[in-house]
Amino acid sequence: MDSSDSWAIGVDLGGTKIEVALVDAAGNLRQRTRRPTQAHRGPAAVKADLVAAIEALKNGASPLPVGVGVGVAGQIDALHGTVRFSPNLGWHDEPFKEVLQQALGLAVVVTNDVRAATWGEWLHGAGQGCADLICLFVGTGVGGGVVSSGQILSGCNNSGGELGHITIDLNGSPCRCGNRGCLEALAGGWAIAERAQELIAADPGAGASMLEIAGRKLEAVTAKIVGQASRKGDPLALQIIGEATKALIAGAVSLVNAFNPCRLILGGGVIEGLPELVDRVAQGVRAQALKAATEPLQIMLSQLHNDAGVVGAAALAMRSIQKT
Amino acid sequence: MDSSDSWAIGVDLGGTKIEVALVDAAGNLRQRTRRPTQAHRGPAAVKADLVAAIEALKNGASPLPVGVGVGVAGQIDALHGTVRFSPNLGWHDEPFKEVLQQALGLAVVVTNDVRAATWGEWLHGAGQGCADLICLFVGTGVGGGVVSSGQILSGCNNSGGELGHITIDLNGSPCRCGNRGCLEALAGGWAIAERAQELIAADPGAGASMLEIAGRKLEAVTAKIVGQASRKGDPLALQIIGEATKALIAGAVSLVNAFNPCRLILGGGVIEGLPELVDRVAQGVRAQALKAATEPLQIMLSQLHNDAGVVGAAALAMRSIQKT
Numbered sequence: 001m002d003s004s005d006s007w008a009i010g011v012d013l014g015g016t017k018i019e020v021a022l023v024d025a026a027g028n029l030r031q032r033t034r035r036p037t038q039a040h041r042g043p044a045a046v047k048a049d050l051v052a053a054i055e056a057l058k059n060g061a062s063p064l065p066v067g068v069g070v071g072v073a074g075q076i077d078a079l080h081g082t083v084r085f086s087p088n089l090g091w092h093d094e095p096f097k098e099v100l101q102q103a104l105g106l107a108v109v110v111t112n113d114v115r116a117a118t119w120g121e122w123l124h125g126a127g128q129g130c131a132d133l134i135c136l137f138v139g140t141g142v143g144g145g146v147v148s149s150g151q152i153l154s155g156c157n158n159s160g161g162e163l164g165h166i167t168i169d170l171n172g173s174p175c176r177c178g179n180r181g182c183l184e185a186l187a188g189g190w191a192i193a194e195r196a197q198e199l200i201a202a203d204p205g206a207g208a209s210m211l212e213i214a215g216r217k218l219e220a221v222t223a224k225i226v227g228q229a230s231r232k233g234d235p236l237a238l239q240i241i242g243e244a245t246k247a248l249i250a251g252a253v254s255l256v257n258a259f260n261p262c263r264l265i266l267g268g269g270v271i272e273g274l275p276e277l278v279d280r281v282a283q284g285v286r287a288q289a290l291k292a293a294t295e296p297l298q299i300m301l302s303q304l305h306n307d308a309g310v311v312g313a314a315a316l317a318m319r320s321i322q323k324t
Numbered sequence: 325m326d327s328s329d330s331w332a333i334g335v336d337l338g339g340t341k342i343e344v345a346l347v348d349a350a351g352n353l354r355q356r357t358r359r360p361t362q363a364h365r366g367p368a369a370v371k372a373d374l375v376a377a378i379e380a381l382k383n384g385a386s387p388l389p390v391g392v393g394v395g396v397a398g399q400i401d402a403l404h405g406t407v408r409f410s411p412n413l414g415w416h417d418e419p420f421k422e423v424l425q426q427a428l429g430l431a432v433v434v435t436n437d438v439r440a441a442t443w444g445e446w447l448h449g450a451g452q453g454c455a456d457l458i459c460l461f462v463g464t465g466v467g468g469g470v471v472s473s474g475q476i477l478s479g480c481n482n483s484g485g486e487l488g489h490i491t492i493d494l495n496g497s498p499c500r501c502g503n504r505g506c507l508e509a510l511a512g513g514w515a516i517a518e519r520a521q522e523l524i525a526a527d528p529g530a531g532a533s534m535l536e537i538a539g540r541k542l543e544a545v546t547a548k549i550v551g552q553a554s555r556k557g558d559p560l561a562l563q564i565i566g567e568a569t570k571a572l573i574a575g576a577v578s579l580v581n582a583f584n585p586c587r588l589i590l591g592g593g594v595i596e597g598l599p600e601l602v603d604r605v606a607q608g609v610r611a612q613a614l615k616a617a618t619e620p621l622q623i624m625l626s627q628l629h630n631d632a633g634v635v636g637a638a639a640l641a642m643r644s645i646q647k648t
Contacts, residue, residue, distance in 0.1 A: 075616055084616070132480045146582075148479075153472055155584025156456045159616040160472075166578035168494050170570065179577065179612045246494065253503065254490035254578065258470075260479025288503045292399055292408070292483040 007061055008321070009054055009106075010314030011070040012113060015039060015088025018046075020053045021307070022061055023314035027124025029307055031057055039089050046089065047096070051103045058104070067107035068100065069317030071116025071309045078158050081110055107321045113309055115152065115161065117267070118145025120312025122152075125303035126265045134261045135302070136163055137268035138248065140223075141176075142184040146259060164188065168250040186247035189223035189270050196226045196240050206236045227273040244270075245277060249284030256289045256297060267302030275301055331385055332645070333378055333430075334638030335394040336437060339363060339412025342370075344377045345631070346385055347638035351448025353631055355381055367418050375427045382428070391431035392424065393641030395440025395633045402482050405434055431645045437633055439476065439485065441591070442469025444636025446476075449627035450589045458585045459626070460487055461592035462572065464547075465500075466508040470583060488512065492574040510571035513547035513594050520550045520564050530560045551597040568594075569601060573608030580613045580621060591626030599625055 005024050012019040014037060021032040033053050038045055050070075058065060074086025081097025083089070100108045111119075118127075118135040122145075127133045131150040137143050142164030146153040153160045164184035165177050172181025176190070185191050197218050200207030207221075210229045214220035229237035252264060264285070266278050282299035289297075304311055329348050336343040338361060345356040357377050362369055374394075382389060398410025405421025407413070424432045435443075442451075442459040446469075451457045455474040461467050466488030470477040477484045488508035489501050496505025500514070509515050521542050524531030531545075534553045538544035553561035576588060588609070590602050606623035613621075628635055 132484075148472055148477055148484075149475055151473055151475075153583070155472075155617070156586035156620045157584065157616065159614065160456075160582070160584035162581040162584070162614055162617065165581040165614055166490070167492050167574040170492050170574040177614060181574075250491040250494035250505070255582070257486040257489040258484070258579070258582065259477070260481065260484035260486070262480035290483065290486055290489055290501060292481065293479070293486065296481045 006318065007063070007065045008314040008317040009057060009065045009068045010116075010310035010312065010317070011050065011054065011068065012116065012309035012313065013037070013046075013050065013070055013089075014073045014113065015086075018050055018053060019310050020050075020057055021310040021314065022057050022065065023311050025318060027120070027311050027315060029311060031060060032310070033057060037089070043089070043091055043094050047099055047103075051100065054104055058106070065106065067109065067317040067321035068104060069116065069313030069315070070096075070100070070108065070110050071113035071313040072096070072110060073113045075159060076110055076112050078110070081108075083110075107317070109317050109320050111313065111316060114143035115145045116312040116316060117304075117308035118147065118152065118161075118312065119316045120304050120308035120310075121265050121267070121302055122147050122312075123315045124311050125308060126300050127263055130263050132259070132261045133263040133265060134163070134255050134259055135265045135267065136252065136255070137302075138187060138189070138266065138270040139268035140189040142188045142251075142268070146261075148259065163251070163255060166251060166254055168247055168254065183247060183251035187244045187251065187270070192223035192226050192240060192244050192270065193221060195243070196221050196223075196237070199236060199240065203236075209234050210237060223270055224273055227270065231274070241274065245280050245284070248277065248281055249288065252281050252285045252299075253289045256285055256293050260293045262296055262298065264297065264299045265302055266299065267305065267308065271301065272305060330642065331387070331389040332638040332641040333381055333389045333392045334440075334634035334636065334641070335374065335378065335392065336440065336633035336637065337361070337370075337374065337394055337413075338397045338437065339410075342374055342377060343634050344374075344381055345634040345638065346381050346389065347635050349642060351444070351635050351639060353635060355384060356634070357381060361413070363413050367413070367415055370413065371420070371423055371427075375424065378428055382430070389430065391433065391641040391645035392428060393440065393637030393639070394420075394424070394432065394434050395437035395637040396420070396434060397437045399483060400434055400436050402434070405432075407434075431641070433641050433644050435637065435640060438467035439469045440636040440640060441628075441632035442471065442476065442485075442636065443640045444628050444632035444634075445589050445591070445626055446471050446636075447639045448635050449632060450624050451587055454587050456583070456585045457587040457589060458487070458579050458583060459589045459591065460576065460579070461626075462511060462513070462590065462594040463592035464513040466512045466575075466592070470585075472583065487575070487579060490575060490578055492571055492578065507571060507575035511568045511575065511594070516547035516550055516564060516568050516594065517545060519567070520545050520547075520561070523560060523564065527560075533558050534561060547594055548597055551594065554598070565598065569604050569608070572601065572605055573612065576605050576609045576623075577613045580609055580617050584617045586620055586622065588621065588623045589626055590623065591629065591632065595625065596629060
């Protein structure tokens, strides 16, 4: 380690795992640790686990990290440093920033996990040098982040960028948010899995190979299994992925026409499992969006993949803490 | 006139009329003139008419206006000061800014008509003091403008804010842009008129009262006529306006979730003719959009109505010219 370097710790706190990494000013990930999120043990236990993981990395770093950035799967109240609502963690109005700062003796910044990943792709990934971009992450849910004129779009009360909940089919299937026809309800991992389970139940013969991979349990058919089966040419899986791709194109067209980004960066588990979707979405967007908006547009795969969250959270910490 | 005041000339150049106004620094419209756009006589004639109209106002003003702001119904190349494409005027790559500057001896700024109206509402209308807002204008077409963190969103190549072309029904009717299911294709004035004509042709009895207002000419049934008939309780007109309102709500939900504005300002001919739509859209958005995004949200009617364009163009001129 070059002691002239500065460092920060980036954390990606999700419903299933806690990722912690030591990241340098160039966005390189130098050390990392991961542990399961034991959300069932309650917020205090999760915070204690998080502090222990950070302490372990912090103690190995010299000089000390400038601070800690945390991306949380949930809605953040930036003003009070609380986690307002996290369905995955089961948290409501949970004090967070101050608790971590006191336990660690380090400055902490908290943001949404998807916005952290957008910071990562923007500063150190596929979005480098670009002042107008959109990151669209298609995982179990669909989320995103927007950079406009060189600023992350946060909106009126910090809930901007909920790109999974743009309506693309006003008569479409119900979404978990309570509305219907959202991009997430047609192209998110949970929606792909639900649609597959529904179609397999209706025609088990057509779904035989997907059922086989899922150990003959209908409820174990996931978006990942649908993706794998589609790559082997399974007709039902191809149909389901085709529908999701059409939805993804419609959503991308809306975003491109409304925001006119220079780059649209696609990531998340569904895309990482089927990276050929990037080209299919790009073709669809070029055919359907306004010509003026597609002329300068590049559509590309995430460069940091699963590390975008920790790299971005650390970069955000370095930015905001060194500024003050 | 108070000679200590500063002034600018605002122009709204549309396919049917040229509006020119002398506007003071507080956004007050002090003098105005209007003439038809004679697009059939070609770009040179339209520019000459425009210059004559501006000269007439300019000569009555003391002190001289600081400059001229023009909002053009079309796509603007801000770098070259040309009108890249205007379907309403029939212009392609038409030199504009330099021509006006030379003819007038005044500094000129050119922008899109809808963005000019957004400047107007933001600085002097319903958006005053608000750093995150969206203006959605529902006229013959649907257009809009976005202010994010106190900046007008222009995007990568100045075509940001095409809010009429977000997809809200991926299987919906064809839009004039070449795509299908755009907000404009379901809620714009032309779409309302087309839908009415289609339904009246299918059932002339049900459309009798609208046909009557249109002088018994099917092709003369406009969105305005549908709106008027709906206010009188005509069942078919109510159905058509109901469908358009549902589409408008879906589009507004997408915008609110993606951008998280503090205010959503509705304007344009369709809204001005049916101002009760503002409350109906507000109710729908509160029921369907994400709770976090609707909490701080105000949904309101345009304050400057038809003057938003000239007031905004003048304000933009005052801002950009005094800055340099």
